[in-house]
Amino acid sequence: MxxxxxxxxxxxxxxxxxxxxxxxxxxxxxxxxxxxxxxxxxxxxxxxxxxxxxxxxxxxxxxxxxxxxxxxxxxxxxxxxxxxxxxxxxxxxxxxxxxxxxxxxxxxxxxxxxxxxxxxxxxxxxxxxxxxxxxxxxxxxxxxxxxxxxxxxxxxxxxxxxxxxxxxxxxxxxxxxxxxxxxxxxxxxFHRVPIEKLTVLKKLRVLHITNTDRLTEFDLESRNGALQKLEILDLSNNKLSTGLCWSCLKEHFPNLMVLNLSFNPLVKVPVELIGPTTLKYLDLQYSRLLGPGKLPTFLGLKKLLYLDISHTSISINTECSFCGLHSLEVLKMAGNSFKGNQVANTFTNVTKLKVLDISYCQLQHVSLGSFHHLHDLRELNVSNNKLLDFHPESFMNLHALLILDFHGNQLITLTKQHLESLPRGLRKLDLSRNLFDCSCDRLDFLRWATEHRDLFMQAQMMKCHSPSYLEDTQLMQFDISFCQVSTTTVVISVSVSVVVALSLILVYKFYFHLYYMMLLLTGGHSSTDHNKVYDAFVIYSSKDQRWVKQELEETLESGVPCFRLCFHYRDFRPGMPIITNIIKEGFHNSRKVIAVVSTHFLESRWCNFELEVAQSWQLLDSKASLIFVVLDGVDRVVLRQRLGLFRYLRRNTYLVWKDKEVKRHVFLRQLKAALLDGKTWTEDQLRSMLVN
Incomplete structure (x- = not known):
């Protein structure tokens, strides 16, 4: 090296x-x-x-x-x-x-x-x-x-x-x-915590006795031992079934700052007015607790900054559960429960809280005043509960809040009042794994979510739950253009005062559609099927041209019966505008339209335009027929996001092409039957068919 x-x-x-x-x-x-x-x-x-x-x-x-x-x-x-x-x-x-x-x-x-x-x-x-x-x-x-x-x-x-x-x-x-x-x-x-044997360690500040399967006893009331300089006592992950004695802790460990009794079978917490005034960190998580929730068991811990009682099988039944904790900054109590499955005035006495975790508590309701006094709160976790809603002003007083975790609940939407009441300093918001409704009447929330996508944690897990045809669609990828068109239509019908302005907007936006209608009115609309040049006009993506030539052009135009199809690359007149060719050569001269729907088709703006014109043509001409051919491999999620096309396919029969011999035979037979519907034959065509 x-x-x-x-x-x-x-x-x-x-x-x-x-x-x-x-x-x-x-x-x-x-x-x-x-x-x-x-x-x-x-x-x-x-x-x-x-x-x-x-x-x-x-x-x-x-x-x-x-x-x-x-x-x-x-x-x-x-x-x-x-x-x-x-x-x-x-x-x-x-x-x-x-x-x-x-x-x-x-x-x-x-x-x-x-x-x-x-x-x-x-x-x-x-x-x-x-x-x-x-x-x-x-x-x-x-x-x-x-x-x-x-x-x-x-x-x-x-x-x-x-x-x-x-x-x-x-x-x-x-x-x-x-x-x-x-x-x-x-x-x-060890079978018991050897406090009396450790008293000779006059300089001992940190003591860890952990992961001991035989350790079941911790006698705090014994008068035989005291560790005057001990600051950290960790007895986690043992088999202790013991009772705490706050006054004994103060006597035996007068300088104790950290006490960890987590992951033990049972800890009894008493009600005492006098406790270790130096204690700042108390960890009791995953130890079954007796006392907290029913009685004010922390009255003597006036200097405590950190308390973890997560998953300790307690139920908060009194508003004074945390009385005495005047200095508390971090409270973690996930996995417990509240009386009536609702947060009332439980946190009135812990006004200096900066972090609060009440996840996995089966909460169904958060009252208006639940967090009213927590002006210093920076992080709030209410995830994985059963909240259907919350009062819009629940978080209005949380001016210091930076992180709000609401994932894993049952929210349907956030109203305008909810959005306006969110703390302005919020930096991270988690709304994933809720039951969002992506209907058009939720447009305010859908638009707000899209505009504030940088605010969200796990944005990819924010999915629509309803309507059913949008289930599991990512909320951030939802196409709200359909909802916007519907809103515009309602505005037109009820707002006469803006008719002129809206008309100009519609003329600009639907220029091609109006041009098509003008062509229909100026001629060609009265033509009969006898005058049609083609049996069908094929609209497709240029990236699918190879499939179109093999499966449609070669098969239908050289088979029996013989059909004549209109393809833009072959039958459009040079020197004419594309829109004129599409309407005059494609739609006017064809009895039917075949739309080849593929992944490329859904991504093509021209294909989507031709499809819209075809639907308008079908609406204006009662004899017109639109045949959809959906190729194998089309992404169903992307198809759902094209609301107009997706709803049309749900209401009408369409053909699905799969690259298997039997499937191709059935597909071809169904397609020919659709093209034969309404077809009239000339004498030359009949004579040619008899000869073949």
Whole structure:
């Protein structure tokens, strides 16, 4: 690797290197992973290239027999991982001693649970840690021989952060005056929280005891233990069935700021006027709670900023459920319920809220004053409830609101009053997965949604639920032009004062249609079928010309009976305007019109114009006939969005062409039958048919 190339992660494939391979200096190198190789020794000078780095070095799953003294001296590492790295117990003990002079922020030792090495930990095994500059150590899967902390080297007591992960630890016994500030025990063998054993840790500020299947007891009322400097207590993901005691927390943990009892079977919350005044963060999510909702159980938590009681099986039956929480800024209570499935004055006492989550609460109604006092609220989540509507002024006082999540409810539309009452500072709005009505009488909302598409989160999931023919159509792709035409028609019928202006607009917009009607009135309309030159005029996209030639021109004009078709590329007169050719040569001289509807047809402006003229021609001429041929593969969603065409096909029979022999035979027979309808024969044509 050349100098100057920015590499942040180097990983060597397994079973290649027997020793450390020097790496050229890389300014941006963050990770060096030498896991699962055959490294057996580390000598002085092997790691000199790391002297100026502060990276993560991984030597796991190797078989190190020997580390030469001073080979790690002067090396600075962010993290060093040595899981299952040594050949045996003796090699590990001597290797750690010979790593003296190493500066490392975090050291990871232990084994993989399916990797049988380093089965035992004796008291002298980690003596080498005394000669390292070490901030934190993690011991993982140390084996069943390690069940007591006093079986560890005294060197561990000088490390500020100690983590035990997947161990058989049952007893904690640390000497006094240790330097441990942060202690974690994940997946250990405790039956109860050993508070009284931890009181010797005078500097302990953070305690995590988590993911322990046997941990069922947490005795707060015991007088045998107090952790004066503890700020964070995490007892999540255990099997605790316990009762909280706010006054006991204040006594035993006078500086406690964070308490996490989430993901436990049962927590009883009492009503007490005195609580830990320093507590700012309380997480009880997914633990079944007894007390909250029926009683004001948080009266003593006046400094609490964050409360998560999501999915705790509580029902809010009193308006004073959150009394006392005068400083609360974040309240998450998803997955619970409210009395009568409605939010009344529940949040009157938490006026400083900035984030509120009441999703999945089976709400059916939000009263006018529910959020009246939440002037500082920035984020509101009322998603996945059963709300059919809400009062237009429900959010009028939420001047600071930036995010409103309303997805997964049963809203049909938002009225003009709703839209005008939305907070002006709103930056993100989620209305996806509601039951929107895309009828033309909802035009105000449909137009507003289109104009404010940048406001919406998950806009692609905003879909029409009704009318049935528009179900699952994306609201943002809905073509509102049909609704606009209908609105104009109503305005014409009731607003006589603007007849002149509307007439000019209609003349400009429907110029070709008026031109067609003029041609009909000036001649050719009285022509009989006897005077028709063609049996059918074919309108299609030029991109489908190959199909038209093979399936229509060659088949119908050379078969028996023989039909004569009008094609623009062959039968239009040169030098005449296209519109004149379409009307005079196409429609006037043809008994019928065949419209070949394909994906290209739906995208073509000329094809859509010819189709509109054909429908007008059919309306004015009672003998005119319009035959639709829909090609296989036409996108039904796109077809639905062309409201006029879609409604016509729903009311009239049409032919579908599929590229299969039997289907093609049936298609051709039906098409010929449609063309024969009303056809008159000359003597020459009959004589020609008899000869063939």
């Amino acid at each position: 050349g100098q100057g190339v920015q590499v942040t992660d180097i990983r060597f494939c397994p079973v290649i290197f027997d020793n450390i391979v020097p790496i050229a200096y890389q300014r941006e190198l963050n990770h060096l992973i030498l896991q699962s190789n055959r490294i057996s020794s580390i000598s002085t000078g092997d790691l000199d290239f790391l002297s100026t780095h502060n990276l993560k070095l991984v030597l796991c799953r190797n078989s190190i027999k020997y580390i030469q003294p001073r080979s790690f001296e002067g090396i600075y590492l962010q993290e060093l991982s040595l899981r299952s790295s040594f050949q045996d117990h003796s090699s590990m003990q001597i290797g750690l001693l010979n790593m003296s002079g190493l500066h490392v922020n975090s050291l990871v030792l232990g084994r993989y649970r399916n990797y049988k090495k380093e089965e035992s930990f004796n008291k002298n095994l980690l003596d080498g840690l005394c000669h390292m500059d070490l901030q934190e150590i993690t011991l993982i899967s140390t084996g069943d021989s390690f069940s007591r902390t006093d079986s560890l080297s005294a060197c561990v007591n000088n490390i500020s952060t100690v983590r035990f992960v997947h161990t058989y630890l049952r007893t904690i016994n640390f000497p006094e005056n240790t330097n441990i500030h942060h202690l974690e025990c994940k997946d250990s063998k």
